[in-house]
Amino acid sequence: MCNKLQQAADFYEELLQRVYGGTCMSAAEHTPSCTAGLLETEIQSYWMAGLLGSHGTTLRHGAVRIIDFGEWNRSVGPDFLNAEIEINGTRLRGDIELDPTAQDWEHHGHGANPAYNNVVLHVVLSPPPGGWYTRDSLHRDIPILPIDPQLIYAAAGKSTPPPTEPTELCREPLGTLGAEQIATLLQAAAGYRVLRKRRIFRLKAQNIGLQQAWYEALAETLGYKVNKQPMQMLARRAPLNQLGKQAEAILFGTAGFLMPVLPEQAGDDTRHYHRTVWDAWWTLRTEYELGESRAIRWQFAPIRPGNHPHRRVAALAVAAQHWQHIIPLLNAEHADQLVKRLCALSHPYWDTHYTLPSAAQSKRSALIGESRARDFLVNHVYVQDESAYAWETYLRLKEKDTSSTVRKTAERLFGTRPDLKELLNTAYARQGLLQINADYCSANACSECCFPVKLREACISRP
Numbered sequence: 001m002c003n004k005l006q007q008a009a010d011f012y013e014e015l016l017q018r019v020y021g022g023t024c025m026s027a028a029e030h031t032p033s034c035t036a037g038l039l040e041t042e043i044q045s046y047w048m049a050g051l052l053g054s055h056g057t058t059l060r061h062g063a064v065r066i067i068d069f070g071e072w073n074r075s076v077g078p079d080f081l082n083a084e085i086e087i088n089g090t091r092l093r094g095d096i097e098l099d100p101t102a103q104d105w106e107h108h109g110h111g112a113n114p115a116y117n118n119v120v121l122h123v124v125l126s127p128p129p130g131g132w133y134t135r136d137s138l139h140r141d142i143p144i145l146p147i148d149p150q151l152i153y154a155a156a157g158k159s160t161p162p163p164t165e166p167t168e169l170c171r172e173p174l175g176t177l178g179a180e181q182i183a184t185l186l187q188a189a190a191g192y193r194v195l196r197k198r199r200i201f202r203l204k205a206q207n208i209g210l211q212q213a214w215y216e217a218l219a220e221t222l223g224y225k226v227n228k229q230p231m232q233m234l235a236r237r238a239p240l241n242q243l244g245k246q247a248e249a250i251l252f253g254t255a256g257f258l259m260p261v262l263p264e265q266a267g268d269d270t271r272h273y274h275r276t277v278w279d280a281w282w283t284l285r286t287e288y289e290l291g292e293s294r295a296i297r298w299q300f301a302p303i304r305p306g307n308h309p310h311r312r313v314a315a316l317a318v319a320a321q322h323w324q325h326i327i328p329l330l331n332a333e334h335a336d337q338l339v340k341r342l343c344a345l346s347h348p349y350w351d352t353h354y355t356l357p358s359a360a361q362s363k364r365s366a367l368i369g370e371s372r373a374r375d376f377l378v379n380h381v382y383v384q385d386e387s388a389y390a391w392e393t394y395l396r397l398k399e400k401d402t403s404s405t406v407r408k409t410a411e412r413l414f415g416t417r418p419d420l421k422e423l424l425n426t427a428y429a430r431q432g433l434l435q436i437n438a439d440y441c442s443a444n445a446c447s448e449c450c451f452p453v454k455l456r457e458a459c460i461s462r463p
Helices: 003-020 040-048 149-155 179-208 210-222 228-237 244-255 268-282 309-321 323-329 332-343 370-384 388-396 404-414 427-441 451-457
Strands: 055-057 063-068 080-087 090-099 119-124 144-146
Touching: 003 179, 003 388, 040 080, 040 090, 040 149, 040 228, 055 144, 080 119, 149 179, 179 210, 179 370, 179 388, 179 427, 210 228, 210 309, 210 323, 210 370, 228 244, 228 309, 244 268, 244 309, 309 323, 323 332, 332 370, 332 388, 370 388, 388 427, 404 427
Parallel strands: 090 119, 119 144
Antiparallel strands: 055 063, 063 080, 080 090
16 A cells, blocks of 8 residues: 555544544534435445445344345345344344334334244344344344444445534634645545545455446446436446346346336337337346335436436446456556546447437437546546555546535635635545545534644644
């Protein structure tokens, strides 16, 4: 691992310890729920990737080890089928149910439903009240495994819970920092972010395979802002190694985008393409179709036509079909070649269509634009490359567009100083601000936050 990257990350982690290890209110005290803002299906996807841990302690049955996380159920019944666990040395094979609270077992009627009699482990996201037992319809006691909230925060890419009301108290101490001091702070935060992402990726790769982990990373990038999680979930539901020549049928069908009847205004080219994909999907439906309660929740507005979920799924399908050419380029040394390869992906239908039923456009549009390809570099490719070259190159990367979150965080922290735009024109600066926003701005009531005080006290020198 690059020593400079580690030093930068260590500096930021030390700052975190100063803030949350001091007299300030800790992150956990700001909210009673570690799952606020998360869908249950999102948390299920973290479980499948092994991000919620493979070892734990049940409430009354002792230590448990997850040997096989099971198959993610696509229809009614327990969330995960045919899992294998070990409790106190005894191996059990059966189903696993994951609920926000242990009480949901009864609220949802599972205790009286014979379909849940094969459940061998009840995973919950908060400890149940004292004396709680999970029982099936045969009145058998099912082991309960509470999940550590910090694992959920980490899996969701959050260090702390959702925000309380903000103020702007950071501006006074931070607005007076010199440009070099700000660069040091943002490099440290970016380095910390890189290593945290790397740890999560490595854990995923260990549990679902390296190729699948990269495939999900690309899917997440293609989802852009509002559909990152749905795209990642689609990639999990339709794994790379199962796609083969039927990538379009499996992905569009699993996404729920194929229609039995197209709108009347659909042109002949649309009808021909849709019929081809539908015919292939028809033979695969029983294996991949998701039940209504487990359907992926897509956001269709407000987004530009080029970012429509139909088109993003098409891009993922085409990328999957060219995967053998993409894999060798997933490193810092081949970054420019990777961008060219992704931007060159083409499809006879999707080059000129934004959605399945839409009319053809007169001008071709790239399935993956340069901004999406470079976002993939910043958030995944450079992150996973452990070479010194990758970190040094990462620090030189420039970015044109600034997200609203980055812009607002920068203004909150540093005010409207004249050199702010120049300070934020690098990828690391924006990634660092996102990390600071997650760790402090979105985690604390500003009046209770020690960040500006502790930062001013810290001896800031370039790591």
